[in-house]
Amino acid sequence: MDLKDIKLEKNGEHLYIQLFNELKKLITNQTIKDKTKLPPIRDFATSLNVNSVTIINAYKLLEKDGLIYKKVGSGSFVSYNKNSIDIGYMDFSGKDSNIDSFPLKEISGSIVKILEDDGVNAFKYEDPDGYLPLKEALANYFKFYNITTRAELIQIVSGGQQAIDIVSKALLDFGDTVITEQPTYHGAVKSFLSREARIISIDIQKNGLDIDALISKIEVRKPSFIYIMPYNQKPTGVTYSYENRVQLLEIAHKYGFYILEDDLGSELEFDLNNRSLKSLDKYDRVIYIKSFTPLFMPGLRLGCIIPPEKIFNKFLNIKTSTDISTPGLIQRAFTNYLNNNNWNEYYKTLSINIRSKSLLIKDILMSDFKDLISFDSELNSPHFWIKLLKGDSRRLRDICIIYGIDITPGETIGVDYSNYFLLNTKSIPKENIEPGLIILKKAINLLYLEY
Numbered sequence: 356m357d358l359k360d361i362k363l364e365k366n367g368e369h370l371y372i373q374l375f376n377e378l379k380k381l382i383t384n385q386t387i388k389d390k391t392k393l394p395p396i397r398d399f400a401t402s403l404n405v406n407s408v409t410i411i412n413a414y415k416l417l418e419k420d421g422l423i424y425k426k427v428g429s430g431s432f433v434s435y436n437k438n439s440i441d442i443g444y445m446d447f448s449g450k451d452s453n454i455d456s457f458p459l460k461e462i463s464g465s466i467v468k469i470l471e472d473d474g475v476n477a478f479k480y481e482d483p484d485g486y487l488p489l490k491e492a493l494a495n496y497f498k499f500y501n502i503t504t505r506a507e508l509i510q511i512v513s514g515g516q517q518a519i520d521i522v523s524k525a526l527l528d529f530g531d532t533v534i535t536e537q538p539t540y541h542g543a544v545k546s547f548l549s550r551e552a553r554i555i556s557i558d559i560q561k562n563g564l565d566i567d568a569l570i571s572k573i574e575v576r577k578p579s580f581i582y583i584m585p586y587n588q589k590p591t592g593v594t595y596s597y598e599n600r601v602q603l604l605e606i607a608h609k610y611g612f613y614i615l616e617d618d619l620g621s622e623l624e625f626d627l628n629n630r631s632l633k634s635l636d637k638y639d640r641v642i643y644i645k646s647f648t649p650l651f652m653p654g655l656r657l658g659c660i661i662p663p664e665k666i667f668n669k670f671l672n673i674k675t676s677t678d679i680s681t682p683g684l685i686q687r688a689f690t691n692y693l694n695n696n697n698w699n700e701y702y703k704t705l706s707i708n709i710r711s712k713s714l715l716i717k718d719i720l721m722s723d724f725k726d727l728i729s730f731d732s733e734l735n736s737p738h739f740w741i742k743l744l745k746g747d748s749r750r751l752r753d754i755c756i757i758y759g760i761d762i763t764p765g766e767t768i769g770v771d772y773s774n775y776f777l778l779n780t781k782s783i784p785k786e787n788i789e790p791g792l793i794i795l796k797k798a799i800n801l802l803y804l805e806y
Contacts, residue, residue, distance in 0.1 A: 449779025485511025
């Protein structure tokens, strides 16, 4: 069919909607074949006797539906395969929790139990440093991970971001220095900058922070603290070696600064030799923060800080002035869950689930994407830090969204990472990984056609 023969009703619905529907029909019944170039906007408008805006808007709708793609300098092309798999929205960004492992029955049971037993007391303000039975339950829980602490030294907070903000307000003044990994968590960077601190970044190596680079920076300017994520570091996926952790502790002791250790799911046990810096800290230099949000319950903001004893009160004063207390119902329900369910069994199941998904993604990336991307295939992590050969990952995400999948573009980590993106295993069911990656591969190929 000649596209110039398309008939539009001037007195009907909007012309661009009519044209969109006509072209969609021709594409999906394959009258217009995959990869066919559509007419240039001005020529098509002239042949149909319509305004160019009509063509532009119709093409935009086709692109949004994933039926065409634009190639810079060349025009718009059909992108339709009748054998493609419609699997709905696929989240590789990791924004949501592990839906396929979430212990909904146990958590809902804990909430109901607290409401029945505690009544209106469940909604009262708790102590600023947290609900004592929860702190006691956590002190017992941390023993399993070789962290010995007292309940009174645990401070309950509303998630990891609040923990970082409290540390920043307690320890940073104008002009103070913080050393971070490169790349690192952008939320932490924003918190440090809000205190007008000076940030020095040090590259991540395969075994952890570059020790030589760290020492050279410290000898010029001692930091108030260094901020690290030693397990499955986000975004790189690096897990620090035991030797690297011990070296960091010795350096902190020698030069007199603190280490802010952000625990992003060490319980996953991707590295069975994992030991937190806090568990190895004989000098009391580690400020340990643990969020139960990323792996367990993102909508229920809950975490804790275990600071060195001599600066505990600094953190408590900041917490009190920030939000008085973390919601009591959440604290009490989580206490009930910890005391009456096998938390470690949940994490064991979760670890097996995520490890299985991670290995599947790695195998597919290595076999089907080897000429499209680069990543460190030697790492074992629940997420993948992937470099594009060309193009911008924000544009890649735009294409992915059209096809029903989501990723995290590198620009959300930092301006220097526009050609990187993050692929997370956390939110996606295993049975959808392969079809989802088929779509991702198509999206990357479409991106590369634009360059």
